[in-house]
Amino acid sequence: MTDVTTPAPGTRALVLGGGGVAGIAWELGVLSALQDAGVDLDAADLVVGSSAGSVVGTFVRAGAVQQAYDQQHAAVPTTYEEPVPIDGDDFQQRIGAVLDGATSDQDARARLGRLAQRTTTGQTDDQRAATFAETLPSTEWPPKPLAVTAIDATDGTFRVLTAADGVPLARAVAASCSVPLVWSPVTIEGRPYVDGGMRSATNADVAAGYERVLVIACGPEGPSPLGPWLDVAVEELRAAGSSVEVVIADSTSQQAFGTNSLSLSTQAPAADAGRTQGTAVAEGIAAFWA
DSSP states (O other), X not given: OXXXXXXXXXXXXXXXXXXXXXXXXXXXXXXXXXXXXXXXXXXXXXXXXXXXXXXXXHHHHHTOHHHHHHHTTSOOOOOXXXXXXXXXXXXXXXXXXXXXXXXXXXXXXXXXXXXXXXOOOSSOHXXXXXXXXXXXXXXXXXXXXXXXXXXXXXXXXXXXXXXXXXXXXXXXXXXXXXXXXXXXXXXXXXXXXXXGGGTOSSOGGGGTTXXXXXXXXXXXXXXXXXXXXXXXXXXXHHHTTOEEEEEEOOHHHHHHTOSOTTSGGGHHHHHHHHHHHHHHHHHHHHHHHO
C-alpha cells in the first residue's frame, strides 16, 4: 500500500522524474523528439512531476516543450544560483546515517526532512520561488491536471500538490526541487517542504488507475527505505492493469549529466543526449501512446 491520493483516473498519464538542471534539459530533449514523432503530450490526462520533472511538467502543460528545449542551448537571464558542488559519497553517507533505524518509509522521510532543515545557506525559499516564477512558462496552474510532488520536512508526509490545493505554482515547484543538504526547505502553508524526489525519483505510483503510463526517468532507482522505487511502482501499476512504458536515461545521457547535475553547464549536452535517445525510442512510444 502507498500513501498517495491521486486525481481521478483517466486514460494516459505522463510521469516525469527528478534529475537536477541536467535532468530538466534531458527530459526536454526526449519529449521534443517524441513530439516530432507525433506523440501528443497534451493528450495526457495527468502529468506528474517530481523535482526536475515538476519544471518540465509545466512546459508540457503550456505546450512549450520545443521552446524550452531550444532555451537549453541559449543562455537566458536567470537568478538561479548554482549550489556548491556536493560530495556524492558524503551525501549518501549522511543520509544513510540519519535513516538508520527508521521504522517506516514516512519515518525515514521525516528523519531526512529534519536533517534538511539544518541547511540555512544560499538563497531563501522566497528567492528560489521567485527564480522559478521567472523560469516557468506561467505562474498559474494549467487548466489540465498537473501534479507536483513534495515531502513535508516535519513529519515525512508525501504530498501530491495540484491546482486544487491553492499553493502558488512557483512555490510548489520550488518545494519539489528543494534537494536536502543542498537547499533549505520551502515553506508551504507554514510548514517546511523538501524535494518530492526523495521519496522516489519518479513517484510513478501517483499514476495508479491510468490505462497507459509513460515514465521518463533520469536514471535507474535502487531499493530505498523512503518509498516505492521505480521497479516496485511499475510492478504495482502493471498488476493493477495499467500498461507502462519506461524511458530511462542511457549511459550516454548519464555521461552528459556530468559530475554536477545542478550546473547550468549541463544543459546543452544533456538536452542533445535526450534528443538523441528520444529519437531512438520515438516510434515505439508513439505506438504505445496512441
